[in-house]
Amino acid sequence: MSRRGTIYTYSIIHSGTDSFKDKTPYVVALVEEDRRIRLARVEGYTEETQVNIGMEVEYLAADERDNPIFRFIEDQ
Amino acid sequence: MRSVSVIGIGETRMGRFPERSLRDLILEAGGKAIDDAGIGREDIKALFMSNFNAQFLCGQGHIGPLASEVLSLGTIPAIRVEGACASGSLAFRQALIAVASGLYDVVLVGGVEKMTHQATETVTAGIASASDVELEAGLGATFPSIFAMIANRYFHEHGNVRDEMAMCAVQNHENALLNPDAQLQKRITVDQVRNGAPIASPLTIFDCSLVSDGAAFVVLAATDVAKAVSQKRIVEVVGCGQAGDTLTIASKRSLTTFDATVNAARQAYAMAGIKPSAVNFAEVHDCFTITQIINIEDLGFFEKGRGALAVAQGKTAADGVLPINVSGGLKAKGHPIGATGLSQIYEVVTQLRGEGGARQLGNAEIGLTHNIGGTAATCVVSIFRGR
Numbered sequence: 001m002s003r004r005g006t007i008y009t010y011s012i013i014h015s016g017t018d019s020f021k022d023k024t025p026y027v028v029a030l031v032e033e034d035r036r037i038r039l040a041r042v043e044g045y046t047e048e049t050q051v052n053i054g055m056e057v058e059y060l061a062a063d064e065r066d067n068p069i070f071r072f073i074e075d076q
Numbered sequence: 077m078r079s080v081s082v083i084g085i086g087e088t089r090m091g092r093f094p095e096r097s098l099r100d101l102i103l104e105a106g107g108k109a110i111d112d113a114g115i116g117r118e119d120i121k122a123l124f125m126s127n128f129n130a131q132f133l134c135g136q137g138h139i140g141p142l143a144s145e146v147l148s149l150g151t152i153p154a155i156r157v158e159g160a161c162a163s164g165s166l167a168f169r170q171a172l173i174a175v176a177s178g179l180y181d182v183v184l185v186g187g188v189e190k191m192t193h194q195a196t197e198t199v200t201a202g203i204a205s206a207s208d209v210e211l212e213a214g215l216g217a218t219f220p221s222i223f224a225m226i227a228n229r230y231f232h233e234h235g236n237v238r239d240e241m242a243m244c245a246v247q248n249h250e251n252a253l254l255n256p257d258a259q260l261q262k263r264i265t266v267d268q269v270r271n272g273a274p275i276a277s278p279l280t281i282f283d284c285s286l287v288s289d290g291a292a293f294v295v296l297a298a299t300d301v302a303k304a305v306s307q308k309r310i311v312e313v314v315g316c317g318q319a320g321d322t323l324t325i326a327s328k329r330s331l332t333t334f335d336a337t338v339n340a341a342r343q344a345y346a347m348a349g350i351k352p353s354a355v356n357f358a359e360v361h362d363c364f365t366i367t368q369i370i371n372i373e374d375l376g377f378f379e380k381g382r383g384a385l386a387v388a389q390g391k392t393a394a395d396g397v398l399p400i401n402v403s404g405g406l407k408a409k410g411h412p413i414g415a416t417g418l419s420q421i422y423e424v425v426t427q428l429r430g431e432g433g434a435r436q437l438g439n440a441e442i443g444l445t446h447n448i449g450g451t452a453a454t455c456v457v458s459i460f461r462g463r
Contacts, residue, residue, distance in 0.1 A: 009232070009331065011224035012277040013216065017204060018197040020216040025274075028217045030225060030326055039326045041216050053232045067215045 003059035005031035005070060010042070010051050031057060031070055040068040077176040081302040082311045082460070084113025084295030085422045090259040090410025092192040093289045098136060099146050101188050101291035105415075106147045109184065109293035114307055117147070120295070121180040123154040126167035126187035127414035129202045133194050143186055160206035161363060162449030163187060164292070164417025165456035169318055171296050172458075181301045187415035188291040199287055203413075206450040208324045220284055220364065221276035222325050222451050227366035228278065229331040233381075238278060240384035241365035242269035245282050245407055247393050248362060252404025254394075254435035257419075259286050259410035269365075283365040288410035292418035294425075299463075309429045314442075315350070315459035317343025323453045336455035337374035337448065344457040345376070350442065352376030355459070357398065357427060357437055358444040359420035362405040371446055372400060375457070394435065402427065402435055417447040417456065428462040 010029035013020070020026070027042040029051075042057050049072055057070040086108025088101050110117060127139040136142070140154030157167040164187040171185040191199055204213035207222060231237065246266055252258035264282060272280030302310050319339035322328055329335060345352065352375060360375065362368040373383040377398055378391075386392055392400035403409045403423035406416060424443035426432050432440075441462055448455045 009225040009229035011221040011228065011279075012274075013218060013221045014274040014276065015196070015200065015220070016216065016218060017201045017213065019201075021197060023216065026216060028215065028221050028225070030229075037326050039212055039215060039217060039324065053228065063215065065210050065214050067211060 005033040079299035087292035090290040105291035113295040126163040160449030165447035186293040189412035189414040223364040224276035237384035248405040248407040252408030285406035285411040288412040290412035315344035315348030334452035
């Protein structure tokens with residue numbers, strides 16, 4: 001079983017800063033894991049992705065600042 | 077602590093003024109406020125200046141002496157105050173405390189911001205510095221996306237208020253049509269808001285406040301002094317509260333109630349000795365449309381979860397029972413960040429004096445301003461009463 005978290009809330013970003021504008025659209029979310037809520041980026045968003053509060057996402061990695069990166073699980 | 081009143085106000089029009097310098101904006105708004113107070117420059121004993129981001133957007137720091145020089149205030153103490161989008165009301169509160177304590181009889185408070193000469197990505201990065209640059213901006217979260225996450229959570233807890241959010245923008249634009257200082261004087265519709273360019277879902281460009289240049293100033297005096305010098309209706313600061321909260325969105329107790337607002341408002345109401353129902357009108361911090369709905373609940377005007385209904389019923393429109401943002405708000409009057417809190421006070425004092433012209437409210441005895449910084453990490457609520 002992979003490490004998973006649950007989306008507490010989210011937004012799909014269409015207008016980013018210089019550092020992230022090449023990634024748009026992309027998703028940031030508050031993800032709950034073991035009752036701890038952290039801000040995360042969720043990779044793998046496409047126009048077909050139906051994002052919902054309460055959906056599970058899979059832990060992918062930590063960024064260089066130790067912020068969590070998750071990804072959408074395709075078969076949900 | 078002694079009573080303090082506003083005796084002078086001045087502001088520039090809000091807008092896109094690439095040809096105007098910080099100095100130019102300060103000169104106009106500060107000069108108007110001093111003239112409006114009918115006092116001499118030598119009467120001003122201290123200057124409190126608000127500015128959020130000139131160091132990043134304009135390369136200019138040390139705004140206190142800059143403004144003091146522009147306004148020919150001599151060698152009085154000048155200080156800059158910063159608290160993101162709440163900078164203006166933070167400077168106001170510091171000035172209020174300085175006069176209330178007896179340290180000074182008359183002080184000047186000003187705010188200025190110049191933003192529109194920079195590219196959108198640069199402005200977005202500048203505003204993102206009001207959040208946590210490592211834990212939030214560094215991950216790709218923009219400031220609109222943080223309030224977009226708040227909106228989606230609000231929908232989850234209290235129901236979808238997408239249309240009512242749009243109505244806040246529509247009402248604020250409607251109000252701005254009658255305000256000559258407003259940046260945007262353009263009627264919009266709910267459909268336009270819903271179908272606007274997407275910024276961070278569910279927010280479109282029409283859910284976001286404006287990027288603006290502008291300045292606003294206020295002269296404060298001990299009420300005893302105000303009575304001796306002022307030719308206009310004296311507007312007493314009867315309540316003022318300030319509260320804070322965590323910087324990051326992930327560490328908030330709740331996303332749909334802003335604790336900083338609740339606590340600042342509680343202090344302000346207690347100091348004024350009034351209940352929320354005694355307030356006739358308010359300028360609240362509509363950085364995004366969802367924020368306006370949350371604010372009118374947190375300020376005690378409407379029950380939690382019922383703010384959107386009040387908007388839909390027209391209760392917060394200019395002709396409603398509790399007009400909100402009759403100036404046009406941050407959405408349509410404009411949001412020159414460091415000046416915004418003082419621009420809100422400008423509107424409340426204008427209304428309490430009966431100088432609102434075409435947008436003058438019929439019942440204006442007690443007005444409230446509400447100003448938040450960052451993700452509601454700083455909040456100041458002030459209450460004003462005409463005497």
